[in-house]
Amino acid sequence: MDIANEQRGDWLLMRVGGRLDAVTAPDFDKDFQAVLDAENSHVVVDLAGLEYISSAGLRSILAAAKKIRTGGGKIVFSGLDGMVEEVFRVSGFAAMFTLYATADEAVAS
Amino acid sequence: MSILRIPASADRFYEVCEFVRSRAAALGVPDSLHMKLDLVVEELVVNIASYAYPDGGGDVEVECERGFDPLDEGASGEFFCVRLRDWGLAFDPLQGPPPDVTAAMHKRDVGGLGVHLVREMTDSCRYERRQDMNEFTACFQIG
Numbered sequence: 001m002d003i004a005n006e007q008r009g010d011w012l013l014m015r016v017g018g019r020l021d022a023v024t025a026p027d028f029d030k031d032f033q034a035v036l037d038a039e040n041s042h043v044v045v046d047l048a049g050l051e052y053i054s055s056a057g058l059r060s061i062l063a064a065a066k067k068i069r070t071g072g073g074k075i076v077f078s079g080l081d082g083m084v085e086e087v088f089r090v091s092g093f094a095a096m097f098t099l100y101a102t103a104d105e106a107v108a109s
Numbered sequence: 110m111s112i113l114r115i116p117a118s119a120d121r122f123y124e125v126c127e128f129v130r131s132r133a134a135a136l137g138v139p140d141s142l143h144m145k146l147d148l149v150v151e152e153l154v155v156n157i158a159s160y161a162y163p164d165g166g167g168d169v170e171v172e173c174e175r176g177f178d179p180l181d182e183g184a185s186g187e188f189f190c191v192r193l194r195d196w197g198l199a200f201d202p203l204q205g206p207p208p209d210v211t212a213a214m215h216k217r218d219v220g221g222l223g224v225h226l227v228r229e230m231t232d233s234c235r236y237e238r239r240q241d242m243n244e245f246t247a248c249f250q251i252g
Contacts, residue, residue: 022119022120054226056223059219063219069214091222091226
C-alpha cells in the first residue's frame with residue numbers, strides 16, 4: 001500500500017494505492033492519525049489507485065471516519081472502482097459515505 | 110502440489126492467496142475471479158488465526174477443486190471451490206448474526222464485516238465440524 005498526501009484548498013487529499021488488507025491496514029491507521037494530528041478537518045480519501053480492500057481495510061476506514069466526525073470534521077471518498085467499489089457497496093459503505101467519481105470533483109465540492 | 114499446509118497466522122494469508130491463485134490457474138479458472146478469491150481467503154485465514162487459534166500455534170490446510178457444486182447437487186454449472194481446514198477451537202463463522210449494513214455510521218461497530226463479505230463474494234459456502242477439525246468450503250460459480 002502507498003499513501004501520498006496533498007493540500008488542495010481546504011481539503012487534505014489522501015491518495016491511497018495498492019492493497020488495503022489485514023497486513024497493511026495498520027499503516028493506513030498510522031498515516032491517518034498523522035493527518036488528524038496535523039489538524040486537518042476536511043479529508044478526501046482518493047481510492048483510484050486502490051486495487052484491493054478487505055474487511056480489515058473497511059474497519060480502518062470506518063474508524064478514521066468516526067474519529068474525524070467526532071472532531072467535527074468531514075471525510076469524503078473518490079475514485080472507487082472495480083472490487084473496491086463492489087466491497088463498498090455490499091458492506092453499505094457506499095450508502096453511508098459521500099462518494100465522488102474523481103478527486104478533483106471531491107475537492108471542488 | 111495440490112494441498113498447502115502452513116501455520117495459521119493472520120500475516121501469512123498472502124501465501125494462501127498465492128497458492129489458491131496457482132491452483133485456480135492450473136484448473137483453468139478465469140483471472141477475473143482473482144480479487145474475490147483473495148478477499149475470501151484473507152477473511153477466512155484471518156478468522157482462523159483469530160478465533161480457532163486465539164493463542165496461536167496451529168496449522169491451516171488448503172485444497173482447491175473444480176467441478177460441480179459439492180454443496181448444492183441441484184445447481185447447474187461448474188464451480189471452483191476452496192476448502193480450508195484447521196484443528197483449532199470449534200468456530201462456525203456462519204453462525205453469527207449478519208451485520209446491519211444499512212445502519213448510520215455512529216451506530217455501526219468497527220469490524221464484523223469479514224464473514225459478510227465471504228457470503229457476498231461466494232456463490233455458496235458451508236462450515237462443518239469434523240471431530241477436532243473445522244472445515245470451511247467456499248465455492249464460486251465459473252460457468
